[in-house]
Amino acid sequence: MPSRVFVSLLAVTALWGLNFSVIKLGVATLDPWLLAGTRFLLCAVPLVFVVRRPAIPARWLIGYGLAFGVGTWGLMTLALSAKLAPGLGAWLLQASAFATPLLATLWLGEAWLPRQRLGALVALAGFAVMLLASGLGEVTLGAIAALGAAASLALANVIVRRSGTRPGDVVALLVWSSPFAALPLLAIGAATAGIEVLMHLPSQLADPLTAACVLFQAYPVTIVGYWVWNRGLLEQGAAAVAPLALLVPVWASLFAGALFGTVPTALQALGMAVIGTGLLVNSGLVRLPNTPQRATTP
Numbered sequence: 001m002p003s004r005v006f007v008s009l010l011a012v013t014a015l016w017g018l019n020f021s022v023i024k025l026g027v028a029t030l031d032p033w034l035l036a037g038t039r040f041l042l043c044a045v046p047l048v049f050v051v052r053r054p055a056i057p058a059r060w061l062i063g064y065g066l067a068f069g070v071g072t073w074g075l076m077t078l079a080l081s082a083k084l085a086p087g088l089g090a091w092l093l094q095a096s097a098f099a100t101p102l103l104a105t106l107w108l109g110e111a112w113l114p115r116q117r118l119g120a121l122v123a124l125a126g127f128a129v130m131l132l133a134s135g136l137g138e139v140t141l142g143a144i145a146a147l148g149a150a151a152s153l154a155l156a157n158v159i160v161r162r163s164g165t166r167p168g169d170v171v172a173l174l175v176w177s178s179p180f181a182a183l184p185l186l187a188i189g190a191a192t193a194g195i196e197v198l199m200h201l202p203s204q205l206a207d208p209l210t211a212a213c214v215l216f217q218a219y220p221v222t223i224v225g226y227w228v229w230n231r232g233l234l235e236q237g238a239a240a241v242a243p244l245a246l247l248v249p250v251w252a253s254l255f256a257g258a259l260f261g262t263v264p265t266a267l268q269a270l271g272m273a274v275i276g277t278g279l280l281v282n283s284g285l286v287r288l289p290n291t292p293q294r295a296t297t298p
Contacts, residue, residue, distance in 0.1 A: 009232050009244050012225045017251020019221045020086035021259045026213035027081035030204055031193050035214065036077040037185030038205070040069045042218035044178035054172040060163035061177045064156055069181020071152025074188070075145045084142030085262045087253030088130065091272050092146035094249060094279060095127060099154035107158055115281055123278030130271030170230040174222060246279050 026035045054061075080089055102120065130143070165173050190198050205211050249272070256262045264272065 005232055005236060008228050010247070012228050013244055013247040014251045015220055015225050016248045017090060017253075018255045019217060020080065020090050020252040021255045022213050022216050022221075023077050023080045024086050024256075024260065026210060026217075027077060029207060029210045030213075031189050031197050032077040032081040033074060033185050033189030033192065034197060034201060034204075035217075036069070036074045037182050037189060038201070038214050039073070039182075039217040039222070040065075040178040040185065041182040042214065043222050044175060044182060047175045047223070048179070051172050051175045053176050054165060054169035056163045056165055056169075056173070060159060060165075061173070062180045064159045064163070064173060065177035065180025066184065067152050067159060068156035069178065070184050070188075072149045072156060074181075074185050075149040075152060079142040079145035079149065082142035082145065084146060085264070086256040086260070087249060087262065087264065088143070088268060089146045090249035090252030091130065091275055092127065092143060093150050093153065094245075094275060095123070095147055095150035096153035096157065099151055100157045103154050103158045104161065107162065119278045119281035121278070122281060123275045126271045126274030126276075126278060128271075129274060130268055133265055133267035133271055167230060171223065171227050174226055246276070 023035070030038075076089060076093065079092075080086060127147070160170075160173065163173075186198065205214065253264070253272075
């Protein structure tokens with residue numbers, strides 16, 4: 001991999017890791033549903049007027065907008081507003097790495113390598129430890145919401161494959177699906193917090209910190225980040241690029257520690273280590289003895 005490509009991908013992982021802390025800052029001043037809704041509203045406007053619509057049926061645009069926007073980032077924003085630590089939220093979102101091949105096997109009939117199944121089982125044990133370490137109350141609710149976000153991200157990933165989206169149309173998919181994320185998110189915010197929250201939204205966005213949080217999520221994180229990442233996948237291949245995603249929760253934990261002083265407990269650290277082991281097994285970077293490498297299909 002050329003050094004410039006590696007550095008750009010490394011920057012994206014840092015950007016995505018920082019995003020969890022940025023969301024945490026944003027929900028301190030803005031309703032979580034409105035924060036996520038405004039993010040995707042800015043992804044759609046004004047880009048929808050200059051980016052050509054991808055050549056896929058409208059149902060896939062709607063499905064992706066609901067899964068990626070409402071399910072993934074709506075629930076993750078809600079989770080972080082429920083006192084879930086940014087680093088822990090980033091680790092829990094990595095469940096999508098295992099839910100995606102499972103869903104692809106069930107829906108698309110794609111092969112699932114034995115090491116991927118083994119990695120999923122190891123990671124699930126880590127998730128159980130981290131949920132146990134989270135205790136009861138709002139943090140547990142946040143962890144459950146984060147796992148729901150991971151399941152939604154897996155669904156969004158499979159929708160991209162099922163829809164036949166071309167690699168060059170990834171940004172167009174993001175832009176044209178964003179209205180189907182923004183409108184439901186804003187509607188949920190109005191339904192849960194009252195219609196008056198929409199009336200106060202312009203004055204809240206006038207706050208420099210809140211506006212910076214929304215703009216950061218919309219353009220560097222969503223539009224630029226996914227554009228660079230998917231270009232890397234296209235040019236370098238998934239085997240070379242995908243394992244770099246393991247750095248996202250590492251960055252998230254580092255940024256959360258620097259900004260909020262949050263340090264994981266010993267049990268949470270154990271859970272993170274188990275999840276990391278599962279990720280390494282899943283990616284093929286670590287091979288356990290006597291593990292067959294041939295793919296199987298149901």
